[in-house]
Amino acid sequence: MPPTDATANAGTAPVTDTGTTSPTAPESRIGPAADAGADSEDTLDLHLPDEFVALFAEDTGADGSRSLGATATATATAGQAGASATSAATVEREGAGAGTTTATCAPEAPPASTTPNPDDLLGGVADWGPLSTPAGALHLVPVRIERDLPIISRWMNDPAVTAFWGLAGPDNAIEEHLRSQLAGDGRSVPCMGLLEGTPMSYWEIYRADLDPLARHYPARPHDTGVHLLIGGMGDRGRGLGGTLLRAVADLALDKRPACARVVAEPDIRNTPSVAAFLTAGFRFAAEIDLPAKRAALMIRDRSLRHLL
Known part of the structure; x- marks a missing residue:
């Protein structure tokens, strides 16, 4: 679980337990066999509609050969074409990756131009765009290793940060932390926070309900x-944390209609961070024990956003 506050602890990369369930076979709805004599009488008295007879009418050719009527032939041809399309779609789907379970009627893979962005689990953080805050325009820009690693590494090696993030060390350790998110399925997106165009903060926006954190609190979908x-020393202690957290939490609620809550879990010892979340309209929900820290569970509710 990644660290979560203005100076929060580092944790493990998000994981999801997966399992396979087999649907129970439905009970047969066919009742006991009825009296054979009664069935035979009903069948003998059955008269097929004229449309049904015409569908399967047989034509006799000049040479005496017999073939299906035009309507039935068209129906059979369409059925064969549908079966071929289904088979082709299934092959494409199976070729997408090893271990993929494919349904018989699997749809065709979308064209490359419509393939979802890797951060679709969060609704496309890269497209959230800049937002106006009392401190200026803030833009969350997904991390690019070659561009952002040096500055993130410098911030992480600040002694004031190390105590809570635990990522101090050579660049390769921090790079591994970043790549574990960038190479994932989009449930966590690391971003640089640009205030008026200047990099000054590092963010991780993630699906808390799909994170190991969900094992430690009553998560909701x-x-x-x-x-x-907050990266630079000059940007700390000015109230920026609360201002930016409120703006980003509201942005997440605006961009993700299905999301009813934004959550965070700063280290309970990190009083300035907890205070920043309270200033941002989060409420203190509980103390929770996580693998690397005792945390304050902070929640910003959609229903209370205009009250706090």
């Missing part, structure tokens, strides 16, 4: 988690 690190 689409809960969105937020981690924040």
